[in-house]
Amino acid sequence: MPTDTPTTTAELVISQATSMEGAWRLEDDAAGGKADVTAVKIVQDGYFTVTVYDQQARKFIGTYGGTFSNINGRLTGKYEFNTFxxxxxxxxxxxxxxxxxxxxxxxxxxxxxxxxxxxVKIDEQRSSSPLAGTWRISGRERNGQMSTMQPGPRKTLKILSDSRFQWIAFNSETGEFSGTGGGTYTAQNGKYTENIEFFSRDQERVGMQLTFDYEAKDGKWHHSGKSSTGNKINEIWERISSK
Incomplete structure (x- = not known):
């Protein structure tokens, strides 16, 4: 048997889920036949997120997602957020x-x-990104000190394929949704650049390009620069991995 063939149920679950990883666009109408409306799904590390938006009109329509598994053609999941x-x-x-x-x-x-x-798969990069995965914020600098954020039902996640990203803030127990944004990105030579295609809190941020310094090591993503509001940020994100 080849060494890369799954030998246990757990390995099979991971293998089949991994085959779906990346960014996908809904081929059929996403919202009542409106040609300008796009639905994008990102799948990474046992998480999925779907967002529906009109980039031209800079209109965020809605988002939903959570955890999932895929084995033997059977898809199962659990919603952690759903604005619809x-x-x-x-x-x-x-x-x-x-x-x-x-x-x-x-x-x-x-x-x-x-x-x-x-x-339909829409990732455009030919090589895998060092940041592709699902990340949970675990630290943020406040008043010159890095403040540790403990895991809980209130979460801020970033889900990245090889070319697309989305961040989501929500409470998986109460269903409360705080905000989201996303689009395309690049990560090269220590520079992480976002091109915003949707933003739930402020449509004026659609079309902005933001560049940050980054370093990924030991399962942590160190992220610093200026936010879309111009405020300085220094954050640590930890990867949530099913692998």
């Missing part, structure tokens, strides 16, 4: 999953029900 229907937060759902002709066809894990969807 917050009553789904904390609930587990299941559906089907299949890769066909380079497209990912799914049922379940939709924003509100068991809807059939077709997704």
């Amino acid at each position: 229907d917050s009553t789904l937060v904390g609930k587990s759902v299941s559906g089907t999953s299949a890769l066909q002709n380079g497209k990912w066809r799914t049922t379940g894990l939709g924003r509100s029900g068991d809807v059939a969807e077709t997704w």
Whole structure:
């Protein structure tokens, strides 16, 4: 048997989930046939997030996501945030999953029900990004001191594929949603640059490009620079990994 063939159920779950990792665009209409509306899904480290937005109009429509697994064509997940229907937060759902002709066809894990969807891969980078993964903020500098943030139901996550990112702030127990933003990014030579395509709190930030200093080591992402409001930030993010 080849050494890279999964030999246990746990390894099989990881292997099949990993095959779906990356960024995907919904091929079918995302919102009532509006051509300018885009739905993007990012899958990394056993997490998924989907965001619907109109970049041209700088309009954020909604987002949902949480944890998931994919094994033998069976897709299961649990919502941790959902701006379309917050009553789904904390609930587990299941559906089907299949890769066909380079497209990912799914049922379940939709924003509100068991809807059939077709997704097309959209990652553009030819090489893997050092930041691809799911990250939870664990430290933030305040008044010159790094303040440690303990894990809990209130979370701020960043989910990155090889070319796209999204941050989300939410409470996975109460369903409260605090905000999100995302788009495309690059990470090269210690510089991390974001190009914002959607922002839930302020549409005027859509189209902005922000560059930060970064270093990824020992499972931590050190991130510093200026935010979209011009304030200095110095943060530490830790990777959440199912691998």
